[in-house]
Structure formats: structure tokens, C-alpha cells
Amino acid sequence: MNINLTMIGQAIAFFIFVVFCMKYVWPPIMAALQERQKKIADGLAASDRAARDLELAQEKSAQELREAKQQAAGLIEQANKRAAQIVEASKDDARKEGQKLIEQAKAEIEQERNQARDALRAEIASIAVAGAEKILETSVDASKHNEMLEKLAAEL
Amino acid sequence: MAGSASEYIQHHLQNLTYGKLPAGYERADGTVLQDATWTLAHTGREASDMGFWALHIDSLGWAVALGALFLFIFRLAAKRATSDQPGGLQNFVEVMVEFVDQSVKETFHGKNKVIAPLSLTIFCWVFLMNLMDLVPVDFLPQLFHLMGLEYMKVVPTTDVNVTLGMSLSVFALIIYYSLKVKGVGGFVGELTLHPFSSDNLFLKILLVPINFLLEGVSLIAKPISLALRLFGNLYAGELIFILIALLPFWAQWALSVPWAIFHILVITLQAFIFMMLTIVYLSMAHEDSH
Numbered sequence: 001m002n003i004n005l006t007m008i009g010q011a012i013a014f015f016i017f018v019v020f021c022m023k024y025v026w027p028p029i030m031a032a033l034q035e036r037q038k039k040i041a042d043g044l045a046a047s048d049r050a051a052r053d054l055e056l057a058q059e060k061s062a063q064e065l066r067e068a069k070q071q072a073a074g075l076i077e078q079a080n081k082r083a084a085q086i087v088e089a090s091k092d093d094a095r096k097e098g099q100k101l102i103e104q105a106k107a108e109i110e111q112e113r114n115q116a117r118d119a120l121r122a123e124i125a126s127i128a129v130a131g132a133e134k135i136l137e138t139s140v141d142a143s144k145h146n147e148m149l150e151k152l153a154a155e156l
Numbered sequence: 157m158a159g160s161a162s163e164y165i166q167h168h169l170q171n172l173t174y175g176k177l178p179a180g181y182e183r184a185d186g187t188v189l190q191d192a193t194w195t196l197a198h199t200g201r202e203a204s205d206m207g208f209w210a211l212h213i214d215s216l217g218w219a220v221a222l223g224a225l226f227l228f229i230f231r232l233a234a235k236r237a238t239s240d241q242p243g244g245l246q247n248f249v250e251v252m253v254e255f256v257d258q259s260v261k262e263t264f265h266g267k268n269k270v271i272a273p274l275s276l277t278i279f280c281w282v283f284l285m286n287l288m289d290l291v292p293v294d295f296l297p298q299l300f301h302l303m304g305l306e307y308m309k310v311v312p313t314t315d316v317n318v319t320l321g322m323s324l325s326v327f328a329l330i331i332y333y334s335l336k337v338k339g340v341g342g343f344v345g346e347l348t349l350h351p352f353s354s355d356n357l358f359l360k361i362l363l364v365p366i367n368f369l370l371e372g373v374s375l376i377a378k379p380i381s382l383a384l385r386l387f388g389n390l391y392a393g394e395l396i397f398i399l400i401a402l403l404p405f406w407a408q409w410a411l412s413v414p415w416a417i418f419h420i421l422v423i424t425l426q427a428f429i430f431m432m433l434t435i436v437y438l439s440m441a442h443e444d445s446h
Binding site for chain 2: 002003004005006007008009010011013014015017018020021022024025026027028029030031032033035036039
């Protein structure tokens with residue numbers, strides 16, 4: 001328990017150690033700590049931002065998907081309508097065509113009937129003339145009786 | 157047996173002292189010195205006769221070696237300090253630094269570049285010095301005995317000079333910061349105008365000596381209590397280890413192991429208390445709160 005110079009020696013050593021610690025130990029460690037703290041804070045902020053971005057992108061993609069679906073539905077509907085229209089139009093066309101064909105055929109038939117009638121009439125006239133000739137046993141002057149015959153043919 | 161036991165204890169509590177013996181001093185072996193001589197003390201009586209002009213080489217040597225060890229390890233970590241993934245050593249050092257930094261920030265609110273490294277030095281250094289208490293009491297002294305050194309006290313904090321040297325340094329810092337922050341007038345005012353004050357000028361002057369006595373005592377008590385608390389705890393712990401070492405060797409473990417385990421707490425706690433009180437005293441020195 002002697003108080004002696006050791007005390008002063010210890011104080012000097014203490015002073016030197018503290019100065020050394022203050023100059024060469026504390027600042028680099030503190031700097032590293034603070035830098036790491038900053039890095040971590042930055043990293044957390046970046047991850048937050050990324051999460052937010054992701055959410056936005058997801059929302060956007062969902063929206064776009066919805067729009068695309070709507071568009072597709074619209075297109076399909078339009079196509080259906082158009083197809084119906086086309087079918088309707090072609091039905092119409094076909095009907096018209098058929099009508100036309102029928103009319104044409106009727107006209108042709110009419111014409112042929114008329115022709116046949118005309119031919120028949122001519123035939124009948126000549127048959128009638130021949131019959132009359134046979135009956136009269138004389139030849140009928142065709143030119144003289146032609147007017148009468150024609151009148152007869154027109155009556156048939 | 158009683159004689160040898162007390163001799164054993166005395167021997168263990170004697171520092172290796174290098175100091176100045178006056179001319180005409182009769183040494184332990186009977187020789188009489190012609191001139192004043194600087195020499196190693198051979199007995200406890202010689203050591204105390206050296207008076208103030210003596211050095212405890214063991215205390216100082218171990219203290220400096222342990223302080224250097226602390227700074228070496230921490231400097232190594234500081235040099236390699238990286239803000240990326242830290243290694244094991246850096247992790248450990250960072251834990252210590254953050255712990256001290258936290259303690260300082262909780263207590264001291266001013267701006268001061270000295271207090272935090274000062275606290276770190278105190279905590280680690282005192283801890284290491286205390287830690288020497290856990291080395292078996294006879295181990296190192298025997299080793300040095302073989303090397304021809306008679307005395308060897310390996311726990312620097314069981315030497316009151318060491319604890320006083322540190323606490324007086326802290327005291328010097330207290331005075332320095334008190335003067336720096338409050339100015340001479342403020343500091344003197346703090347010592348003389350509190351805790352008793354009066355609006356009456358005459359009464360005020362009358363109260364000055366009373367206040368000064370109270371505040372002076374509380375100021376002086378700071379370094380003394382700081383030093384003696386650490387010294388007392390470690391000295392007592394060391395003494396008990398020595399007493400346990402007097403038991404037969406096969407029985408010692410039954411007491412020394414529990415005591416050593418308990419002492420782990422004491423060692424850490426005392427280092428922490430020394431650091432914490434230093435921070436508290438210095439933050440008081442920075443405050444004009446009176």
C-alpha cells in the first residue's frame with residue numbers, strides 16, 4: 001500500500017493509451033460502423049423501392065391483360081356479327097339468283113310454248129287445207145284461201 | 157504454520173519495487189549503503205522505506221503490457237475495418253465499440269471526441285488488468301521466481317497506485333472540462349454558491365465556506381472513491397484467492413472454482429463501473445445544471 005511513482009507512471013501510460021485509442025482505434029472502427037449502417041439503410045430503401053416498383057408493374061400488367069381481354073372479346077363479337085351479315089347477304093343473293101333463274105326458265109318455257117303453238121297452228125292450217133282439199137277434191141287456191149285460213153289459225 | 161501462512165500472504169501482496177534507498181540505509185542482508193542508491197527492494201520494509209521515489213515494476217509492467225495488448229488487437233481490427241461483411245475479430249471489436257458508444261451516448265449528451273475512446277480504453281484496459289486475477293495466484297510468481305525475481309504481483313488493479321493513477325487522470329479531465337465549459341468563474345461559482353444559496357448578499361457570503369466545504373469534499377471524493385472501489389474489490393478478491401491457495405491442493409478447487417466464476421462477474425462489473433462513473437463525472441463537468 002505504498003503510494004509512489006507508480007501512480008504517475010500509470011497516469012502517463014493511461015494518457016498515451018487514450019491518445020492512441022482516440023487517434024488510431026476509434027475513428028476507423030466508427031467510420032466502418034457508420035458506413036455499414038448507411039449501406040444497410042440504403043439497401044433497405046432500395047428493396048422497398050423495388051417492392052413498390054414490382055407492385056406497380058403487377059398492377060399495370062393486370063390492367064393490360066384486362067384491356068387485351070376486352071379487346072379480344074370485342075373483336076370476336078365483331079367477327080361474329082360480320083359472319084352473320086355475310087351469311088345473311090349470301091342467303092339473299094342465293095334467293096335472288098334462284099328467283100332470277102326461275103323467272104328465266106318461266107320465260108323460256110313461255111317462249112317455247114308460243115313457238116310450239118305457232119308451229120302447231122301452222123301445222124293445223126296445212127292439215128286443215130289438206131283436209132279441205134280432200135273434201136273438195138279440188139285444190140284450194142292457197143293464196144285465195146290464205147286469208148281465211150289465217151283467220152282460222154288465229155282463232156285456234 | 158501461522159507464521160509461514162502470513163509470510164506467504166505478505167509475500168504475495170508485495171510488489172516488485174524499484175526505488176531509491178537513502179545513504180546510510182541498512183539493507184535486509186545487513187549491508188549498509190554508502191550512497192543513495194536506486195535498486196530493487198529485497199523486502200517489504202525496504203520497499204516502504206523507499207518512500208515516494210519508487211516504482212512498482214510489476215504493476216506498471218503488466219499494466220502497460222495489457223494496455224498494449226488491448227491497443228494492438230483493436231488497432232489490428234481498426235486497420236482491417238471494412239464496412240462489408242466483418243470477420244470474427246472485427247465483429248468482437250465492433251461489439252465492444254458499440255457497447256461503449258451506446259453507454260456514452262445514453263449518459264453524455266454533449267459533443268466530445270475524447271470521452272468515447274477514453275471510456276473504451278478504460279473499460280478494456282481495466283477489464284484486462286482485472287482478468288489477471290483469474291490466473292492462479294502462484295503460477296506467474298513462481299515462474300518469475302525461477303527467473304530470479306523475488307516479488308511479482310500480476311494484477312495491476314490490486315495496486316492502489318494503478319487505480320489512483322487512472323482516477324486522478326480522470327479527475328484532471330473533470331477539472332479541465334469544468335473550467336473549459338463553465339469558465340473559471342462558473343466553476344468557482346459552482347463550488348461556492350451551491351447547494352445553499354440566498355438572495356441576501358451577506359448571507360450568501362456567509363454560506364460560501366460551507367458550500368465550498370461540501371462541494372469540495374464531493375469533488376475530491378470522486379477520484380478517491382473511483383480508485384478505492386476498484387482497488388478494494390480486486391484486492392479483496394486477490395486476497396481470497398491467496399487464502400484459498402493456503403488450503404491443501406486437493407481441496408482448493410472446491411472454493412477457488414466458485415470464487416473464480418463469481419469473480420468473472422466482479423471483474424467485468426468493476427471495469428464497467430469505472431467506465432460508467434468516468435462518463436457520468438465528465439458529463440457532470442459539462443453541464444451547467446446547478
